Amino acid sequence: MGLQRPALEAKISNLLSIPVVAGAAGALVVFALLPQIAELIREQLSANLSPTMAKLAATAIGVGAVVFLITQLPIFLIWWERKIAAHIQDRLGPMRVGWHGVLQSFADGMKLLFKEDIIADGADRFLFKLAPFLVVMGVFSAFAVLPWADGLVISDLNIGVLYVIAITSFGAIGILMAGWASNNKYALYGGMRSAAQMVSYEIPTAIIILSVVVQVGSLNLQDIIAAQQGGFGDFQNWFIFRAWGLNVIGFVSFFICGLAETNRNPFDIPEAESELVAGYHTEYSGMRFALFFLAEYGAMFFVAGVAVVLFLGGWSGPVFSGPLVFFLKILAIVFVQMWIRWTLPRLRVDQMMALCWKYLIPIAFVVLMGAAVLQVSGG
Amino acid sequence: MEDLAPKIIFWVFAALMLGSALIVVAGKNLVRSAFALLATFFSVAAFYVMLGADFLAGAQVLVYVGGILTLILFGVMLTNRIYSLELNTPRFQVVPGALVSAAIFMILVTVVRVTPWKQASIVEEGPTTARIGQALMNQYVLPFEVASVLLLIALLGAAMLVRRRTDL
Numbered sequence: 172m173g174l175q176r177p178a179l180e181a182k183i184s185n186l187l188s189i190p191v192v193a194g195a196a197g198a199l200v201v202f203a204l205l206p207q208i209a210e211l212i213r214e215q216l217s218a219n220l221s222p223t224m225a226k227l228a229a230t231a232i233g234v235g236a237v238v239f240l241i242t243q244l245p246i247f248l249i250w251w252e253r254k255i256a257a258h259i260q261d262r263l264g265p266m267r268v269g270w271h272g273v274l275q276s277f278a279d280g281m282k283l284l285f286k287e288d289i290i291a292d293g294a295d296r297f298l299f300k301l302a303p304f305l306v307v308m309g310v311f312s313a314f315a316v317l318p319w320a321d322g323l324v325i326s327d328l329n330i331g332v333l334y335v336i337a338i339t340s341f342g343a344i345g346i347l348m349a350g351w352a353s354n355n356k357y358a359l360y361g362g363m364r365s366a367a368q369m370v371s372y373e374i375p376t377a378i379i380i381l382s383v384v385v386q387v388g389s390l391n392l393q394d395i396i397a398a399q400q401g402g403f404g405d406f407q408n409w410f411i412f413r414a415w416g417l418n419v420i421g422f423v424s425f426f427i428c429g430l431a432e433t434n435r436n437p438f439d440i441p442e443a444e445s446e447l448v449a450g451y452h453t454e455y456s457g458m459r460f461a462l463f464f465l466a467e468y469g470a471m472f473f474v475a476g477v478a479v480v481l482f483l484g485g486w487s488g489p490v491f492s493g494p495l496v497f498f499l500k501i502l503a504i505v506f507v508q509m510w511i512r513w514t515l516p517r518l519r520v521d522q523m524m525a526l527c528w529k530y531l532i533p534i535a536f537v538v539l540m541g542a543a544v545l546q547v548s549g550g
Numbered sequence: 551m552e553d554l555a556p557k558i559i560f561w562v563f564a565a566l567m568l569g570s571a572l573i574v575v576a577g578k579n580l581v582r583s584a585f586a587l588l589a590t591f592f593s594v595a596a597f598y599v600m601l602g603a604d605f606l607a608g609a610q611v612l613v614y615v616g617g618i619l620t621l622i623l624f625g626v627m628l629t630n631r632i633y634s635l636e637l638n639t640p641r642f643q644v645v646p647g648a649l650v651s652a653a654i655f656m657i658l659v660t661v662v663r664v665t666p667w668k669q670a671s672i673v674e675e676g677p678t679t680a681r682i683g684q685a686l687m688n689q690y691v692l693p694f695e696v697a698s699v700l701l702l703i704a705l706l707g708a709a710m711l712v713r714r715r716t717d718l
Contacts, residue, residue, distance in 0.1 A: 336612055
């Protein structure tokens with residue numbers, strides 16, 4: 172007793188943060204032990220089920236784990252982004268809900284859950300409801316080929332890279348659908364801009380991915396990682412350090428294209444607040460809006476993951492290897508994405524298109540040609 | 551169970567493909583027709599997967615969903631008076647259309663029934679990507695290059711058409 176109400180609230184929220192922080196630490200431990208856990212589950216399954224059923228069950232467990240990861244990750248990423256934004260702007264950011272605001276995302280999530288699900292009067296109801304699912308599907312299904320460790324991948328596709336480029340185009344269709352079905356001029360403009368942006372930046376992205384594929388000779392993501400293993404400190408053979416700096420250019424271009432494909436600043440023209448209210452998700456509220464948010468953070472994480480696989484050795488890390496190293500490398504890239512968002516101003520539409528067609532595409536072709544020449548000459 | 555699953559998947563995708571294709575041709579809402587194409591293209595890719603053509607399936611989704619469908623949607627959405635546009639294809643020429651399609655259907659059924667189909671032995675197909683690449687670069691390099699030049703001409707033509715008059 173004797174505590175004043177604000178102090179009591181602070182105490183309760185601090186106590187509530189303990190399980191959350193412990194949970195995050197536990198998640199890192201699980202990540203570190205992921206190969207062992209997967210091996211254990213695989214043994215149990217093959218002991219109790221027929222081979223086909225065991226494979227099916229293993230895939231189902233893998234899908235469940237990845238979906239759990241990418242639906243829970245935004246809780247952390249949103250809090251992290253708000254903290255980064257605040258510190259870049261010389262503020263503290265969320266501090267009230269939990270220790271240093273770690274419970275803020277939970278509070279916001281609850282708020283979104285309880286919000287009224289509004290569908291505008293003139294909207295095309297069917298397409299309006301379908302659009303967020305398409306966007307989320309495009310991002311989630313791409314995770315199927317992301318390898319977490321040696322032999323730890325949901326689907327070891329031999330056309331992995333092609334699948335990644337192909338399946339992410341569902342997102343563009345979903346965004347166009349959201350923009351059109353909202354029956355709102357801002358939403359429509361936002362959707363069109365976004366789709367135009369994604370389609371344009373897909374070209375340099377694909378060409379730079381191709382430059383790495385040329386150096387490996389395989390479209391399989393595990394093969395790409397295997398080609399980067401070994402060398403000094405387990406990082407000498409990463410593609411970013413190879414081909415005499417050519418791949419550094421490739422990596423930077425790929426990173427810029429990744430920002431554009433996920434509609435992040437400085438390429439967030441589709442949702443430019445000062446021009447378009449909120450772009451394609453202007454009319455969305457509650458959980459449907461949350462789905463777009465989920466897809467955005469999932470896409471950020473995924474693009475960073477592909478960048479790590481292509482240029483930074485994937486799970487084959489500096490000194491250590493495994494899912495935890497992979498995860499931390501992805502978070503490092505995501506950090507740079509957030510850092511850029513809060514320091515660079517937004518581009519104009521014409522500047523954005525000029526950057527893609529006049530600079531990135533020629534650069535991408537130069538990188539591809541260089542990689543091909545080096546490969547043919549045996550470099 | 552293990553024999554049944556591929557059949558179920560086949561029929562689900564067949565129904566999805568035909569149903570969405572029906573919406574594309576018979577729908578009254580142009581934008582909805584364009585969006586229905588998504589399911590059609592995707593089901594075709596699913597059939598490629600079931601036939602073991604992995605590269606072709608990826609390329610199908612990449613080219614048709616990522617490229618062509620997006621362009622169609624842009625075209626449709628930029629059309630004037632899209633909201634008041636009444637599509638009247640179903641009401642025109644119902645009888646001749648039905649006759650022609652019934653005739654084509656009969657011809658196809660006859661061809662399927664009369665042709666002496668050869669039963670291929672089921673072989674486990676490996677990855678196809680490398681073989682496609684080698685075929686394109688060796689045996690079919692001329693058609694490949696001709697197609698490339700054709701696409702390049704189309705690109706140049708499009709760029710020429712949208713140039714400002716003052717540049718000419």
